[in-house]
Amino acid sequence: MQVKIKDVAKMAGVSVTTVSRVLNGEKYVKDDLKEKVNKVIEELGYAPSQIARSLVRKKTNLIGVIVPDLTSSFYSTILSSIEDRASVNGYNLLVCNISEDIDKEYKYLNVFQEMRVEGIIIMHEKINEQIRAFIHKINTPVIFSSVKPMDQKFVSVIIDDYEAAYEATRYLIELGHEAIGFIGGDMRDITSGQNRYSGYRNAMSDRGKKLVFEHIRFGDYKVQSGYDQMKEMLSAGNRPSAVFAVSDDMAVGAMNCIRDHHLRVPEDIAVIGFDGSQLTELVRPTLTSMEQPIHEMGRVTMDVLLKLIGGETLPDGDVILKHRLMIRESSQSRSEQTNEAEETNKNT
Amino acid sequence: MQVKIKDVAKMAGVSVTTVSRVLNGEKYVKDDLKEKVNKVIEELGYAPSQIARSLVRKKTNLIGVIVPDLTSSFYSTILSSIEDRASVNGYNLLVCNISEDIDKEYKYLNVFQEMRVEGIIIMHEKINEQIRAFIHKINTPVIFSSVKPMDQKFVSVIIDDYEAAYEATRYLIELGHEAIGFIGGDMRDITSGQNRYSGYRNAMSDRGKKLVFEHIRFGDYKVQSGYDQMKEMLSAGNRPSAVFAVSDDMAVGAMNCIRDHHLRVPEDIAVIGFDGSQLTELVRPTLTSMEQPIHEMGRVTMDVLLKLIGGETLPDGDVILKHRLMIRESSQSRSEQTNEAEETNKNT
């Protein structure tokens, strides 16, 4: 049996009101009473029930977070900075890992509502009609992080995926590459699927580069699919001299595939990823990547949500964060490629 | 204003008791009343308050989890399977990322108590006296996952770290290696620090291998420290022909360092890691690793905790899971090393 405020009051010889007052640090409690109460609290190891407190205060200090895949370093890093900000502001995180299970998401959204969370963070954009309706119905603030679902009413903290993909592609073009392969995401995803693909496509056509059907493929953002899609691309003959994958994981998969085909990165094929995950510095060659400000994204998500919870009315629209191209070893200009390839040939 | 049970009762023309009954799926409610109530619930979008329910039932369905570092793939993978099992059993996770901050841990433990979580999972073994006392004091079940603090009373779900490290070292010895370097963990950690080091040391001495002072170093399990420690080892001259790092992250760091010194893995130096993280299959060469059953570890942790919560008395002591050596490309026998090295010389 947990000790409760009544026990403390009785033992200290005061009313529960007084105990409550010292608990909440109110003034208007004589010092000697305060001391006595604190001593009893210490003795009994009393910890006030947040459950009871939440009930009367109508404030739970709980935030619900829906993560698509906890084992992904991208999401868990965002989650980590969300947790950081939450903790600093006295909030606790209820975390749900849905792993592609849309039913689980809906179920959890309901749990969040029943738990009376004060805000909800979703890092997943494949929401269905049921979920959309639910979010519109509840009066709890909801914010999307790193993704943007197809609904103007929802607010997202994201980068400009179109522009980022455009710049990444343009960078490869400026290096002199003509045949630039693309490993995209799920076209049902607005941000990471459609927008990044459009950015690639437009950058290519704006510079008069031909889109080669065999060089355009789509994966699921994971390492294995990067490998698989690259394999398909290579088996199609006339291989590209550079490849842009819309996640670092896929880019690493692609690099591994290239290596397994006895080709070199970047000497034979340059590779560029997207996200700016830990992997970029960890693989060899290190991976050039269009980086999202992952930590900032988590921080800003939480800060905006806290404002929403606080009742502030924010300017309409999404919060757009800055992306940044981080150039590392995996990308190389087309001319260098040629030279090196020739030199290598001389040595053989 | 959230709609409450009273609103539903009024609109349905029944008592709150009846509404409560249909909410909880009790029998003894006439079908027509049940229908009417359900319709009103639907109409009003009523979701019962778990807060109020928890207060009266004295059951929160909450589990508190303390993770040392959410951005680590090892911990986030365990967390992922913990979440899975929790969800299936109707439990929700309150997640706290302490990132080496022991004060934050204590603070969160108190929050967990105030939230009346039914159980606590800790994946961190550097607990101090204050935390130890706290855990002994509260009557909430606490379980450690993947780590074991220095207190016989606490129950852990772990592998036999000593034996695993012994076997990993023995494997390298059997490959013909004599000079085997070691990159250990924090010696304040019983399992991953002390036990793995003892396993290495004893495997070496049991086979009559000399321990070379310069070949024994300690890091913090992360990639960078693997790199740094390897660098120190290489700069000491007389380099080892194999290195055993007690985390995959450090092993990858070591591999990168070796490569940056224009040496090859495994041809010049064989490398073996520990954990069995996603990295092992992702780096090139793929990394041989002494694997922990990461997913099983999360699952078992949750299952044991649920039994503890259910009041079952379990056999004393820790739950020991099986480790497994996964041989991949980064390890190679000493003799092959020599041969290949010679062949390479011929070609130059």
Place this chain on the structure above:
DNA sequence: CTGAAAGCGCTTACAG
């Protein structure tokens, strides 16, 4: 089968 009432463990006007 149904409902009035007590109670879960707190906080917060209100009165003194």
Place this chain on the structure above:
DNA sequence: CTGAAAGCGCTTACAG
């Protein structure tokens, strides 16, 4: 400065 009482939104004996 201090306390009695009402109330937060539910569930659960208890009575009918």
